[in-house]
Amino acid sequence: MSFIELNRVGIAGLLFVLAFAAGFLSLLGSGKKLSRDRLRTIPAFSRLEKALYQATEGGKCIHISPGRGGLFNLPGAATLAGLRFLKGIYLSAGLSDRPPIVSSGEPFVDILSTEAVEEIQRAHDARHIPGEPASQLTGLTPFSFAGGALSAVAGQDVTANVFAGHFGSEIGLMIDAADPSGAQVFASSENFAAQAVLSATVEDPILGEELFSAGAYLQGEPDVLASMLIEDIARWSLALVILGGIVLRYLGVI
Amino acid sequence: MAEQDCPICGQANPEKSETCQKCGANLYWAEIEPGEVISPLANKSPQEQDEARILPGIEDSLPAVPAAFTEPSAPVHPYRLMVSETQKNYVALLEKMTHPDQIQPADLQAAAVRKPRYLLLVWGILLVGILSFSLFWDELQVGIPPIPAEVLAVNRSISKIPAGAPVLVAVDFQPAYTAEMEMASEAVIDQLVAQGTNLVFMSTIPTGFWQAEHLIQKIKADRDLVESAPVNPNYYNLGFISGGALGLANFVNEPYQFIEAQLPTESSASTAGQSASLGNVTSINDFSVIFVLTEDPDTARDWLEQVQPHLRRTPLMMILSAQAEPMVRPYLEMQPAKIQGMLVGIAGGVQYESLSNQVQTARENWTASVLGNILGGLVLGVALTAFLVFQRWNPPAAPAAKEKKP
Amino acid sequence: MKQVWRTIAVILAISAGILVLLGYFFDLSAWGLDSVRQVILRWALILAAVALWVGAGNLVRVHWRKMVSRQDGGGYSLVTLASLALTLVVIVVSGPNGKMSQWVFNHVQIPVETSLLALLAIVLIYASIRVMRRRLNPFAIALFLTVIILLLGATNWMGMEASKFSMLREWILAVPVTAGARGVLLGIALGTIATGVRILVGFERPYEE
Numbered sequence: 001m002s003f004i005e006l007n008r009v010g011i012a013g014l015l016f017v018l019a020f021a022a023g024f025l026s027l028l029g030s031g032k033k034l035s036r037d038r039l040r041t042i043p044a045f046s047r048l049e050k051a052l053y054q055a056t057e058g059g060k061c062i063h064i065s066p067g068r069g070g071l072f073n074l075p076g077a078a079t080l081a082g083l084r085f086l087k088g089i090y091l092s093a094g095l096s097d098r099p100p101i102v103s104s105g106e107p108f109v110d111i112l113s114t115e116a117v118e119e120i121q122r123a124h125d126a127r128h129i130p131g132e133p134a135s136q137l138t139g140l141t142p143f144s145f146a147g148g149a150l151s152a153v154a155g156q157d158v159t160a161n162v163f164a165g166h167f168g169s170e171i172g173l174m175i176d177a178a179d180p181s182g183a184q185v186f187a188s189s190e191n192f193a194a195q196a197v198l199s200a201t202v203e204d205p206i207l208g209e210e211l212f213s214a215g216a217y218l219q220g221e222p223d224v225l226a227s228m229l230i231e232d233i234a235r236w237s238l239a240l241v242i243l244g245g246i247v248l249r250y251l252g253v254i
Numbered sequence: 255m256a257e258q259d260c261p262i263c264g265q266a267n268p269e270k271s272e273t274c275q276k277c278g279a280n281l282y283w284a285e286i287e288p289g290e291v292i293s294p295l296a297n298k299s300p301q302e303q304d305e306a307r308i309l310p311g312i313e314d315s316l317p318a319v320p321a322a323f324t325e326p327s328a329p330v331h332p333y334r335l336m337v338s339e340t341q342k343n344y345v346a347l348l349e350k351m352t353h354p355d356q357i358q359p360a361d362l363q364a365a366a367v368r369k370p371r372y373l374l375l376v377w378g379i380l381l382v383g384i385l386s387f388s389l390f391w392d393e394l395q396v397g398i399p400p401i402p403a404e405v406l407a408v409n410r411s412i413s414k415i416p417a418g419a420p421v422l423v424a425v426d427f428q429p430a431y432t433a434e435m436e437m438a439s440e441a442v443i444d445q446l447v448a449q450g451t452n453l454v455f456m457s458t459i460p461t462g463f464w465q466a467e468h469l470i471q472k473i474k475a476d477r478d479l480v481e482s483a484p485v486n487p488n489y490y491n492l493g494f495i496s497g498g499a500l501g502l503a504n505f506v507n508e509p510y511q512f513i514e515a516q517l518p519t520e521s522s523a524s525t526a527g528q529s530a531s532l533g534n535v536t537s538i539n540d541f542s543v544i545f546v547l548t549e550d551p552d553t554a555r556d557w558l559e560q561v562q563p564h565l566r567r568t569p570l571m572m573i574l575s576a577q578a579e580p581m582v583r584p585y586l587e588m589q590p591a592k593i594q595g596m597l598v599g600i601a602g603g604v605q606y607e608s609l610s611n612q613v614q615t616a617r618e619n620w621t622a623s624v625l626g627n628i629l630g631g632l633v634l635g636v637a638l639t640a641f642l643v644f645q646r647w648n649p650p651a652a653p654a655a656k657e658k659k660p
Numbered sequence: 661m662k663q664v665w666r667t668i669a670v671i672l673a674i675s676a677g678i679l680v681l682l683g684y685f686f687d688l689s690a691w692g693l694d695s696v697r698q699v700i701l702r703w704a705l706i707l708a709a710v711a712l713w714v715g716a717g718n719l720v721r722v723h724w725r726k727m728v729s730r731q732d733g734g735g736y737s738l739v740t741l742a743s744l745a746l747t748l749v750v751i752v753v754s755g756p757n758g759k760m761s762q763w764v765f766n767h768v769q770i771p772v773e774t775s776l777l778a779l780l781a782i783v784l785i786y787a788s789i790r791v792m793r794r795r796l797n798p799f800a801i802a803l804f805l806t807v808i809i810l811l812l813g814a815t816n817w818m819g820m821e822a823s824k825f826s827m828l829r830e831w832i833l834a835v836p837v838t839a840g841a842r843g844v845l846l847g848i849a850l851g852t853i854a855t856g857v858r859i860l861v862g863f864e865r866p867y868e869e
Binding site: 070111138207235 | 684685704708711712714715716718719722732733736769772773776777779780783784786787788790791794795803804807841844846847848850851852853854855856857858859860861863864866
C-alpha cells in the first residue's frame with residue numbers, strides 16, 4: 001500500500017482517530033465502572049427528566065424531532081445523537097397510550113426514527129395504533145420541514161418539544177410556535193446558525209458537544225460514558241497542543 | 255420445589271401460589287412485612303386500660319370508645335408497605351398534584367388556550383412598513399461598504415477566463431435563501447455570461463436544478479432590460495447529484511460521466527463549440543473556476559474537504575449567505591488558502607456590482623437591508639435598556655422550583 | 661437465524677466503513693479494493709435517491725391517515741396531498757425541464773419558503789425580547805449587546821467611513837466569535853469522531869432491528 005499524497009495533517013488525523021478508538025476500546029474492556037453521577041449538571045437534561053414524568057402522569061405527549069441531518073454529510077453524527085435522544089425519551093415516556101410524536105426533515109432520518117420506535121415497541125411488547133406511522137416526514141427542505149412540523153409543535157396535547165439533531169435557523173420558527181401553548185422546549189443542534197438562534201430564544205439550550213452526551217445523561221449507557229471520558233482527554237490534549245504551539249510560535253521555534 | 259412464607263400467618267406456600275392456603279391473603283399484591291401491632295391502649299397505665307374497657311375488670315373485653323376517637327394522632331400500622339424509591343417519587347408527585355398549595359407554577363403547564371401576540375403583530379407591521387417605504391424612496395441611499403480583497407480576487411479571476419471555457423457553478427442553496435443568494439451572485443454570473451463562458455450548473459440538494467434555472471432566467475430577464483441585443487447564456491444544468499458529500503466525492507472522481515449525459519446528441523453550429531469545450535472536461539481541474547453558492551457552512555465544508563484537495567490550478571470561489579461567513583472565512587485566511595475568493599451576502603453582491611457596473615439588483619435592495627439591520631438593532635437595544643434600567647416591564651416569570659427529595 | 665443476520669449486518673457495516681475511511685488515506689487499487697470502494701459509494705448514492713421516494717411515501721401515508729380519520733388539521737393534509745399529486749402530474753407531463761415545472765417552483769415554492777424566512781426575521785427579535793424578560797444574567801446581557809453591535813455595525817452609517825460600530829463589529833467577528841466558534845467546533849468534531857468510532861467498532865448500530 002502507498003499513501004496517496006498523505007500530508008502531515010492527514011497522518012496526524014488518522015493517528016488521532018486510531019488513538020481515540022484504542023482509548024475507547026481499552027476503557028470499555030478494562031471493566032472500569034463508569035457512572036453518570038460524575039457528570040456535570042446540565043439544567044436542560046434535569047428539566048427534561050421532569051418533563052417526561054409530567055407528560056406521562058398528566059396524560060399528555062411529547063414531540064421529538066431528530067432534525068434533517070441525513071447520514072452522508074457531516075451532520076450525520078448529530079442525526080445519530082438525535083436518535084439517541086429519541087430512544088432515551090421513548091423508553092421513558094413512549095410506552096403509554098400517548099406515545100411521543102416524532103417528526104423529521106430528511107428521508108434517512110425518518111426511516112431510522114421509524115426503526116428505532118418500532119424496535120422499542122417490539123422489545124417491550126407494546127402495540128401502537130395499527131396503521132399509525134411511528135414517525136412522520138414533514139418536509140424535504142428546511143423551511144418546509146419547519147412549516148410541516150408546526151402543527152405537531154403547537155398541538156394542544158403536546159407538553160414538551162424536544163429538538164435534538166441537525167437543524168438550521170428554521171428551528172427558530174418551531175421554537176416560537178411552542179410559545180403560545182406554553183409547552184416546554186428542549187433544543188440542541190450542532191449547526192452554528194441554529195445555536196445562535198437557540199442562544200437567543202431558549203432559556204437553557206443544549207449547545208455544541210452536549211448534544212452527543214444524551215445517551216449518558218438519559219440512560220447512562222456505558223459506551224457513551226466511555227467515549228465522553230476519552231473526549232475529555234482528547235480535548236485537554238488538543239488544548240495543550242494549541243497552547244504549546246502558540247508558545248513555540250511566539251518564541252520563533254516554529 | 256421452592257416455597258414462600260405468608261407474611262400474615264407464616265404458612266409455607268408453594269412458590270407460584272397467589273393466595274395463602276391457610277388465611278387466604280394475597281401473596282403478590284404487595285410485599286408486606288408484618289410490623290408491630292400497636293394497640294391504642296399501649297401507652298396507658300393498667301388502671302386506665304381497665305377503666306377504658308366496656309366490662310372493667312375483664313382483661314379481654316373491648317375498649318368502650320373506639321381507638322379512632324381516643325387516639326386520633328396515634329396511627330396503627332399493623333404492616334409496613336415496602337416500596338422502591340421510584341414508586342415513592344411517583345407518590346410524591348401525585349401528592350403534589352392533588353394538593354394545589356404545594357404545586358409550584360413551574361410544575362404546571364399553561365392552559366392550551368393560545369395567547370394572542372399583539373406585540374409580534376405590531377413589530378411585524380412596523381418592520382415590513384419601514385422596509386417597503388425604503389424600497390420606494392429612491393432618494394434614501396446608504397453607502398456601499400469598502401470592497402475587501404477577496405471580492406477583488408473574484409473579479410480578477412473571472413476577467414482572466416477566456417470565452418468558451420467551462421466554469422462549474424454549484425447551486426447549493428435552499429429556496430428560502432433565493433433572495434439573498436441571487437442578489438449576492440447575480441453580478442458574478444452575469445459577468446460570466448457576458449464573457450461567453452460555458453456555465454455548468456450542478457447541485458447536491460434536490461431543488462438545485464430548478465434553482466439554477468431560476469437564477470439563469472433572472473439574469474436573462476435583467477439583461478433583456480439593460481441591453482438591446484439579448485445574450486443567450488451558454489449553460490448546462492447537470493441537476494441534482496444525490497448523496498451529499500459522497501456524491502461530491504463521486505463527482506470529483508468522474509465528472510465526465512455526469513456531463514456526458516447532458517451533451518447535445520446532434521451538434522449544431524451554435525452548440526458545436528460548447529460540446530467540444532465540455533467534451534474536454536475529464537477531471538475537476540479542467541474547469542477554469544469553480545463557484546459554490548450556498549447558505550450552509552456544512553455544504554461549504556463538504557466542497558472544501560471532498561473537492562478542494564483534488565484541485566491543482568483551478569481556483570475555488572465561494573458565494574455565501576451572511577450566516578455562513580464566520581465558519582468559512584478561516585479557510586480563506588489560512589496559509590495556503592483553500593478558497594481563492596469570496597462574496598458574502600447582499601453586501602458582497604453590492605460590492606461586486608460596483609466593480610462590474612452591470613445589474614444593480616443588490617444595490618436596489620441594499621438600503622432596505624441595512625435599514626432592517628439597524629431597526630432590529632435599535633429595537634433590541636431599546637428593549638435591553640428598558641429591562642436593565644426599569645426592571646418593571648412585565649415582571650419575569652417565577653424561577654423553576656428546586657426539586658424536593660421525598 | 662436472526663442472530664446470524666444481525667452478525668452479518670454488523671460485519672458488513674463495519675467493513676464498509678473501514679474501507680471507505682482507508683480510501684481517503686491509502687491507495688487501495690494495489691490491493692484491488694478501490695473498485696469495491698467505488699461500488700459502495702455508488703450504492704450509497706442510489707440509496708440516497710431512493711430514500712427520497714420512501715420519504716415522500718411516508719409523507720403521503722401520514723397525511724392520508726390524518727385526512728381519512730378526520731383528525732385536527734385534516735383539511736391541511738388534503739391540501740398537501742392535492743398539491744403533491746398536482747405537482748407530480750405537472751412534472752410528468754411537462755418534464756423536469758419544462759416551463760410548467762419551473763413555473764410551479766418559481767411561483768409557489770420560492771415565495772412560500774422566502775416568506776417563512778422573512779417571518780423568522782420578525783419572530784427572532786420578538787423571541788429575543790421574550791428571553792430577555794425571563795433570563796437577564798450577565799451572559800445574556802453580553803450576548804444581546806453583541807447582537808446589537810453586529811446589527812448596527814453591518815455597514816457604514818449614513819456614508820461615514822469606517823464607523824466605530826463597524827470597527828467594533830470587525831474585531832468581534834475576528835477575535836471572540838472566531839475563537840469561541842473554533843472551540844465549539846473542536847468539541848463537535850470530537851463528538852463526531854466519537855460517534856464514528858462507535859459505529860466502526862460496532863457499538864452504535866442504527867441499522868439494527
